[in-house]
Amino acid sequence: MPDLLTFLPPGSETAAEISARDWSGTALGPPGTWPPTLRNALSLMLDCPTAMFLAWGPDLLCFYNDAYRPILGYRLDTALGRPFREVWGSIWDDIGPLVEATLAGERQTLTDVMLDLSREGRPERSWWSFTYSPVRDDSGAVAGLLCVTAETTNRVFGEAALRESEDHYRHTVELNPQVPWTCDPAGNITSYSNRWLELTGQAPGEPDGAGWAKALHPDDVPWTMTVFAASLSSGEPVDVDYRIRVAATGEYRWMRARARPRRDGTGAIVRWYGVVEDVHDRRLAEARLREVNETLERRVEAALAQRKLWADVFETTDALVAALDPDYRLLAVNRAYADEFADIYGVRPEVGDCLLDILVGHSEHRDAARAVWSRALAGEEFTTVGEFGDPRRRRSCYELKFTTLRDASGERIGAFQYAQDVTSRLRDQERLGRAEEALRHAQKMEAVGQLTGGVAHDFNNLLTIIRSSVEFLRRPNLAEERRVRYLEAVSDTVDRAARLTSQLLAFARRQPLKPEVFDLRERLSDVADMLNAVTGARIRLAVEVPDGACHVRVDQAQFETALINLAVNARDAMDGEGRLTLRLACGRPLPGIRGHAGALGPFAAVSVVDEGVGIALGLLDRIFEPFFTTKETGKGTGLGLSQVIGFAKQSGGDIEVASEVGRGTTFTLYLPQVDPPVWNDDAGSPGADAEDDERGLCVLVVEDNLEVGRFCTQLLEDLGHGTVWAHNAEAALAEVERTPFRFDAVFSDVVMPGIGGVALARRLRTSHPELPVILTTGYSDALARDDAHGFELVRKPYSAEQVARALRAVVARHRHASP
Template sequence: MIDPFQFLPSGGVTGAEIRKREWSSTSLGLPGTWSPALKGTLAQMLACPTAMFLAWGPDLLCFFNDAYRPILGYRGDTALGRPFREVWASIWDEIGPLVATTLAGEGTTVTDMPLDLSRDGRPERGWWSFTYSPAFDEDGRIAGLFCVTAETTARVVGEAALRESEDHYRHTVELNPQVPWTCDPEGNVTSFSNRWLTLTGQGPREPYGSGWIKAVHPEDIPSTVTVFTACLASGDTVDVDYRLRMGSTGEYRWMRARAQPRRDGTGAIVSWYGVVEDIHDRKLAERDLRELNAHLERRIEEALAQRKLWADVFEITDALVCALDPEFRLLALNRAYADEFEAIYGIRPQVGDDLIGLLSHAPDQQAQARAVWSRALTDDAFTLVEEFGDPDRKRPYYELAFTPLRDADGRRIGAFQYATDVTQRLRDLEQLAKAEEALRQAQKMEAVGQLTGGVAHDFNNLLTIIRSSMDLLRKPDLPEERRRRYMDAVSDTVDRAAKLTGQLLAFARRQSLMPETFDVGARIASTADMLSSVTGARIRVVVEVPTATCHVFADPTQFDTALINMAVNARDAMDGEGTLTLRLECRRSLPEIRGHAGTRGPFVAVSVIDQGTGIPPATLPHIFEPFFTTKGIGKGTGLGLSQVIGFAKQSGGDVDVASVPGRETAFTLYLPQADAPAAEAPDTQTAASDGRALRILVVEDNLDVGRTCTQILEELGHSTVWARNGEEALSEIERDPDRFDAVFSDVVMPGMGGIAMAHRIRAMLPDLPIILTSGYSDVMAREGTHGFDLVRKPYSAAQVAEAFRAVPGRSETGPR
């Protein structure tokens, strides 16, 4: 059997209903008799996702696709095959003329047509856009109409709401006593409230760009333009007062213009938003107050002459106002002063009262008042803060401003006081200071705890190696090869302990630096040659150094250590593979780093850039803390970056960090740039004295260190005299100034320190070589070595020998 609906596309709710519908009773008859034009149009419409309907035949029977079904609402179950007029009887008055026009052969397009629908049985207002087109049969005759439709209710309602909101905003702006305005980044005005035109009388287009300035008082234009231009360049908030000409009267009123920038995602200014506020009355009040102060002395004289109070002057302020003559009698006072005085002391003062006498029941307050007013009656104007009232109770604080009072001839006739209660302000500041101190103490204790734990852990590890090695060395049958190995372990561990101490001192900025002027580029190049042994073969080290030399004045050894510490961190971040870049830039300014203000410099910037995993934002604030490390146990002490920042700060610089997680990290060390050193002539006066036996004064307060030091020197062939402190050493020198060839002294000692002693000896014997030694000295950390040679503790016999190698004997004969 042939399917009469084979022309319909498969699927779809409406297609299924067409198949089930009984069509024999309609004017169209059985589907097998339908015209090809009807079948083709139906097939296209049902396959289209856009909402459409078709009215066909003499009765304009209604067909539609699935997309049109929601528009029908409750009509959807009965609309198929019914006359179009019956389906939309509720709005036929609106669409009937469109149907007639279309059936006459003229297509119609309507946009946002309002229709009162009833899709769920209730009246409903909606808006629609649709196109009616004639539908032709195969002979070209109009057989019906075809419509493509879309509901635009949501858009129409939204646009209406937007217009309402804009209209509401416009009326709100126009009713605002302030004048909102905007301008572009160059300062050209782009919008303003109509209130500006009402105030100034300018034309609608006149204020745009810089036209608004024409309404400003000519005397105020230079200062206004200066402030506005400076803020546009810096991005600071605009805040400027100027006088504006009123269009209705031609008079000028004082205005205050304020504006703030709006920035895009990159921080660039895209526009400025501002307001103009009428402050004319406030300006007049301020002027009146200035005039009041200027004429106050004259008013006092008039009050004395007329014996009347200045109620009209004093009662306009909440401040406590009074005036006294040289005998401490009240010339005038306002109600606020009388009320507060009575509240504090229980006595209400009046004009003519002896103010000091009123306080006879409170001797402390009486003495305080006498001292203050005695100064006010003799000195020029001054301001101070005082506490008043019963010492056993909570007392208010007042800021007191005193001004001399003079008569018309300039003679001093008393003093004027203007007092303001500042109790709450001072208490707020006190609470803030306490909170800040508590926070600083908590941070300090946290840092001390972390530092103590880290130092204890690392030094206990080192002491374990030393102690176990020494125990093994006591074994009588220990082979020589093992003995040497344990001795080497002890020596290496001492070096590591000294390095750890140096890193701690560098972090605390207490390391005794030995600065000198050196070429940074050459130092970086030489350090880069040895970095391969630190970073490994899979890391390529790239050096970017300018052709021009640049120098710094710093400790070169500490500089090398800082560079290596940053390189080791970079190596670990790259997991041993990638490119490590060492970059040098000269004559740079020091940027703002971690909230510290920058400076123009010049500075040398040494950057260590890796291609590693980057630093998470949460970790970044802690990377310079001592013993903070993200590495596994045994893979880092957490002191490397502490040494870097300590060295940088102690050398007058800083360290900045920029990191992109997952891509790269750049550490930049800033050091003050120095001038190149002047060429020095070769020193032909110093003669090496290898093998010469010297007479050395050893100054050391620690008994164990003193015994070790004298033993080392005597093993080297020198003779020694041991003084336990600086005073004893000076006595040895003064007893026989020619007795010694050199002095070897500790720096930190009780009583006279090593540096002070060395200066005393140098004043007596300028040619006597003095060599200092210290593991730590606060003076040397702050002020350097004062020109003396330094051997750092812990020292070895070889280091001591090297220090005295170039010391000549001062005399071949003489008392030993």
């Protein structure tokens, strides 16, 4: 027999068992009859250190090597030479299909298959990887199968534990309100939690490298990068505060970024690990007050036992701290409070004392203490300022903060006061306020000087013309042609002076306006013809308007004046040659301009676009100042753009300017858009009747200025009307009440001492609604804010024709309205 088993490798325990066994009674017969293929397979398997088994023959008798023996467990004693199905009957449902496929010639490889081998005779969970290969006989037919196997239970459990750990870590990171992050030694961000993307609104991958800095407040980027670079260079921990824009709210919040390096065996940094946490509320809160408050609330349940502990906490601050219960008794008091109290009142307060009893001899202070503490003890939390100290010496000013005390259940049990000396701060603020007031006064005087200088210059020029013309008009032998010329010069100069005054009032937004509703599309087409005459033949004027009406409610004359001023500036900027475009856009929002908030609108946007030299960036902030001009002397007053911005602001809009040197300028005038007017076809027009009605009227003139009153009554009498002159509104009311039906109209100044013209008109509208009132003014803040309050308005300086036209209009209107 030994000679027949020479193919078995020496030293193998399983080989020894094969050699010792009598195989003659088996289906294989004696080993001498075993085919060479079986012998070779057994020799290779038994000599291999990897766990293997061989199933051979029709009954698939079981052979295995020494490495496979532990896998058999309690089956080891009976497994050798038994049919493979009997050996592994407990798991045949799992491996049977594999065996059949292998015997059919297919090689099977499986990884991490869970099998219950029950090696110790009890159920177990184990995982295996194995390869089933068919073994062929000398004829090439499949005579058995060879399995190479290895247990992977430890690896499976290890990988599962690793996945659980990673999942746990991922959930811990993602649910953490802080933002963990890592970066390489050069400072390039390599990882971060999704919390950063949720906070900043950045897309995945966008924070990589240095992209995270895009989420920072622009003012904080330089400082943050400096601190970050210093830590990367020195290896010291990163600790820096910065603000990020929170995507959900649009607000900026303070964050604190911290990081420490990880080093290799040589000490070189291989990676930085850090977190970002929200410290916004912590920065805004007053740390000292919060510390005291938290200390008090933690100890309030055992008040008596913990009062000393409160006092010890209070001694960490130089503020005056005291706590009272609802009976005004001291729960706690720090040394600073006690010292100050004793210095003022000669009594040192102690825990348990009633504050009101201590102050019984100081009634004024006792009442003040009761008033302020009663609010705090009622649950009100507030801050106030008060003075403390010996009244014989300089008193200190303290900021007093009162906070409610509650027990662990939330019930209110008292209040405490936290007082900080703010004397120096208030004195500094007072000095700063005086300095700012002095600066504002200086700036105001500079502006007034510039304004009055410009006004004086222009008005002196106008007065020179008037004075010279009047002197020539006094000459008895003046030719008629020259007399007419000088009279026209005086009239024209008065009109120029009125326009100058109107421009100044428009800039100051004090110009009385006569708003009316009209369609900008139609008006721009009409104004274009007028602008052609202003700009000259070499200027190509284009008008771009949308389809459909676009109505606004503004003073039409002021609107036309604004367009003329813009067109004249554009003409001069283009040196009289180029393309000038008027463009209208409707239903637009008002953007934020010069730091002012915008509005949804709708607004009509009228743009004046030129191809001129443009405006230097440094001058854009000054172009709307009165009397500021870049034109040569004599070619501009510097009031054109002042009128435009004043008109825009007073009309509820604004003006925007965009300019590029050498490319041109665009001024965009924004005016509130309104609904189209509703016309009443049944309403008659009293204008024709009024034009035909030239009868003399009795007019009540109300004017406090003697010269103007004398001139006005003379003017009305020259127009054929009778007049009664009242020097103030009170006298006018008395005249009306004396003879109610005497007057056909009232012609009143607006600005007068006592009752003003607007108040007078309102009274008359209530008491005598049939009596028409005409208001006249050169300037009135009330009219500038609210149109003409529904009354006819004649602006000073006025002409006889303007007064006559106003009288005809109001009298005819009242006559038409009468039943």
